[in-house]
Amino acid sequence: MSQPYEQSYLYRLRHSAAHLMAQAVTELYPGAKLSIGPPIENGFYYDIDFPESLKEEDLPRIEQKMKELSKLDQRIQRSEVSRDEAKNLILDDSIPSMGSTVAEYKLQLLDAIPEGETISFYDQQRTDRDGKLHRFLDLCRGPHVDTTKEIKHFKLMNLAGAYWRGEVKNKQLTRIYGTAFESAEELEAYLHMLEEAKKRDHRLLGKELGLFMFSPRVGTGLPLWLPKGATLRMVMTDFLQKEQVKRGYDPVVTPHIASIKLYEKSGHIINYRDKMFPFMEDQEGDKDTYILKPMNCPFHIEIYQSQMRSYRDLPVRYAEFGTVHRYEQSGEVTGILRARGFTQDDAHLFVTPEQLQDEFIGVVELMQTVLKKLGLSDYRVRVGTKDPAGDKYVGHDDNWVAATNAITDACDKLGLDYEISPGDAAFYGPKLDLIIKDALGREWQMGTVQVDYNLPERFELEYIGEDSKPHRPVMIHRAPFGSLERMIGLLTEQYTGAFPFWLSPVQITILAIADRHNEAAFAMATKLREEIYDSRNLRVTVDDRRETLGKKIREAQLHKTPYMLILGDRGLEEGTIGVRSREDGDLGEMTVASFLSALKN
Ligand SMILES: [Zn+2]
Ligand SMILES: [Zn+2]
Known part of the structure; x- marks a missing residue:
């Protein structure tokens, strides 16, 4: 297995590129106040408070300066200091990146370092022809590469506004995004991929091909499906429905809103509140509070519970193309990939513990059938488990262990390679996700299947066993597409809008x-x-x-x-x-x- 990105040379290289950029900025823009500059998934950024506003046109100048500084072969040196020494360094007016006029954010960062933790600085130094010493010093945990000479293949990408510490009440800083690679070829390939991705952007193609639209009068993240897009949805749901009928699923249909009581029982009110739309208070009628459905599960549970079940009735498989609404942050809404209203190809299976493994395997096989039909053959399997330190979970540890084992045993039996990802579970149980690699090598988390002992317990679900005694069923939640919106977004980009014949809205x-x-x-x-x-x-x-x-x-x-x-x-x-x-x-x-x-x- 390859080492995690956070421990890789590339990660250190990108972090060092962020520092190099900050050095270029402090030399070009005296008075610029530095805050934080970490490496991220595809590069790095630095949030800076500029004395005057920066424009995208200014980026080549900073990039040019970075190139000059890189060549100077400055050693990147770490030093560990006491809190008092750190404060003195941050306020040292003789160091360009430091000093009382620009210290604002670094002082706050220093204060945020817990007592007893190591405080470290990274220094980039050079002496010029006249023997004058130039330094770039930054309060930083590191680690970094050894010399700026290693930072050769980089590019500054774009600007964005970013609130200090992510809080709207704070000042908005300028975030400069950049990327860096170990070789010119890798940088070139990445930039080429971005160009390709731009051409395939589902938001652009969705409009060109007449699939869907958005309107400010309708609201953020709420797509309107046009005839061709609606046709695409119809073909996909029709295909999946047929596959489900073959496998013994029964269709159900449930409402878009429900009383708060349902979601108190399910645990959503406590564990899912931040993803739910504001509640609706009915002061006039039955004086109840109503909630816009963020998940279909509790409705299907109500249907299961509406009658006495025997072991002969199980497994029960309820399927619904259920439209849900989730309150995504407006800044995170991205076309139909991350919308506020979307339709899940949802189903819930109620099974005996003895049936769990076979049913789970059946679900994974269905997901594989779906992906094959859609022409998505390149994917990996991730098992999301409970984060041992997390508190956003319901249910006993025993249940979590049983559910996690059920997933990994089934994967072993299917001969699936999988990786375990702690902290990626749903709040009621662990899950298996299919991560699809698209034509450009980008990864998309799509279909999901979850094993759940906890909601059956919260709702006190039962079936009468062969022994005539009540037993508790296990639930499987699953969505092979993930959602119609996300899958259509992916397919649009995967095929650059040229869908396979069977899927094409107009053939x-x-x-x-x-x-x-x-x-x-x-x-x-x-x-x-x-x-x-x-x-x-x-x-x-x-x-x-x-x-x-x-x-x-x-x-x-x-x-x-x-x-x-x-x-x-x-x-x-x-x-x-x-x-x-x-x-x-x-x-x-x-x-x-x-x-x-x-x-x-
Ligand atoms: Zn740093
Ligand atoms: Zn569910």
Whole structure:
């Protein structure tokens, strides 16, 4: 196994690049106050309080200065000091990055270091031609690389505003994002990947392809699904529904809101409050408080509990495409990948402890079937367990151990490679996540399955066993897509909008060459729509606008329509059409029948 990123050379290199950037800034912008500058997933940042506002156009100048400073081969040296010495250093007016005028944030950071903990500084020093000593000193835990010469392949990316300590009441600082790599090739590849990602951005493509939209009058993170996007959803839910029926799932439908009592019982009020929309007080009617549904589980539990269950009834598998709403921070909302309203392909299985392993395996197999169908074959498995130090969990430790073992045993039996990730559990139980790698090598957490002993206990769920005594079932929560929104976001970027034929919202478009071909084109569309492909009717449109054929072809190509059928005089006389494919271009003239048989093969 490779070492964790936090202990890698790359991590130290990026942290050192953040310091190098801060050094360049203090030399270029006297009076700039430094706060914090850590390495992050794909690079680093530094939050700085600038005397005057910084613009993106200023970044190349800072980058240039960094290059000069890097070449000077400054040793990066660590020193450990007492709290008093630290304070003196921070207030030392003879060191450019320090001194009373810029010390504001560093003094607060020093105060935040707990008594008894090591206080360390990192120094970058050089002597210039005239023998003058230049220093860049920073209060920092480290670790760093040995010399600035190692920091060669970097780029400053963009600016953002960031409140000091993340609190809105504090001053907004300027955050400069950058990235650094060990080699020029890796930096190049990363920048290229970002360019590609920009072209594939689902927010952009979603608009271009007419999949979904947002409106400020509707609200942040609340997508409106347009006909083509809604078609895509329909095809996906239809496919999954059929797979679920084959596996003995039963559909249920539940409301969007419920009384607070339901969520008190489930534990959401205590453990999930910060992700819930403001509560609704009904002062006039039944004087109850209502809550917008953030999860479907408690509703399915109510249905399970509505009648006496025998071991013969189990497993019970309730499935619902359940729309939920979660109060994501507005800054974290990202298109349909992280929306405030979304639809989970949710299901809850109520099983006997003896059935747990087989049912769990069944769920994982279903998830594998789904991913294969969607063309997502590159993924890894992560088992999220309870963080031993965390307090956001319900239930006894015994239950957690049993549930975690059920997941890892099932993975072993399936021969799945998995990694354990402490702290990634849901508040009621451990879970297995599928992390998908997309065409650009980026990772997406998608489908999830959770084993839960705790909600059955909170709701006192029962079934009568073979021994005629009551027993407690175990619950499995699962969502192979994760949510329709997230999955469609991923698929849009994965395929750059050119969805596989079975998924394409419009599969075939008929281009009438002239007005006199329109009638025949619509008649052909009606006939084609009766054809079944992959157990669904073909989705066909007609472009009958008074535009040139060239323009119609370009537009269909832009909309990533898999097939264009060109209908002109020859079509009327000889019954043949010109066929163009999205991938292969002109496929020549053929009859509709031969096109269909080629398609179905
Ligand atoms: Zn640092
Ligand atoms: Zn659930």
